[in-house]
Amino acid sequence: MTQVTFVILGIAAVLFMYRLCAGPSLADRVVALNGVVLVGMAGIATHAAHTGVGAFLPTLVAIALVGPISNGMIARYIEGRQP
Amino acid sequence: MIGEILALAGAVLVLLSAIGVVRFDDVLARLHALAKASTLGILLVLLGAAVNLHDLNDITSVVLAAVLHLFASPPASNMISRAAYLTSDLSSGTDERTPDQQRAGS
Numbered sequence: 198m199t200q201v202t203f204v205i206l207g208i209a210a211v212l213f214m215y216r217l218c219a220g221p222s223l224a225d226r227v228v229a230l231n232g233v234v235l236v237g238m239a240g241i242a243t244h245a246a247h248t249g250v251g252a253f254l255p256t257l258v259a260i261a262l263v264g265p266i267s268n269g270m271i272a273r274y275i276e277g278r279q280p
Numbered sequence: 281m282i283g284e285i286l287a288l289a290g291a292v293l294v295l296l297s298a299i300g301v302v303r304f305d306d307v308l309a310r311l312h313a314l315a316k317a318s319t320l321g322i323l324l325v326l327l328g329a330a331v332n333l334h335d336l337n338d339i340t341s342v343v344l345a346a347v348l349h350l351f352a353s354p355p356a357s358n359m360i361s362r363a364a365y366l367t368s369d370l371s372s373g374t375d376e377r378t379p380d381q382q383r384a385g386s
Contacts, residue, residue: 202288216301222364231356235314239325242342245338246329251333254338254345257341269359272363273359276362
């Protein structure tokens with residue numbers, strides 16, 4: 198069942214990557230990048246639950262902190278740049 | 281077993297939000313699909329991991345990551361949607377911006 202979970206997460210990552218490459222505006226790419234970060238978080242958590250090794254879980258906390266902060270910074274950049 | 285089922289359900293929700301991000305045709309609709317569905321999906325995945333893990337340090341790390349994501353993701357989504365709404369010309373719907381906002385945007 199863990200393999201099925203990883204396959205589903207991989208398909209989701211491919212779809213987010215498509216939107217990251219093809220998004221018309223910068224906000225679309227930021228949304229897709231947010232999704233890629235979420236898929237990475239889910240992959241780390243699933244791997245830790247599958248193997249029982251919790252060595253990467255502090256990385257999970259760091260990504261959960263840094264991802265939304267980077268989104269906010271890019272939003273400030275989009276809002277403040279001259280068109 | 282129940283942790284794997286929870287992780288699978290969360291992965292299916294993340295896949296649904298990815299399909300929404302690909303298929304919707306507006307920045308705000310894509311952000312709507314991503315923010316709600318994948319927040320619930322990542323919470324389910326982290327809950328499944330917390331059920332499966334045994335060490336107390338690992339469980340607190342997972343719970344801390346879930347709480348941080350739950351509190352930090354909605355303001356970030358709000359900031360991105362605000363920036364997209366103020367700066368871009370949206371393809372669908374009526375423009376409800378005030379003249380001040382339109383001058384600030386474009």
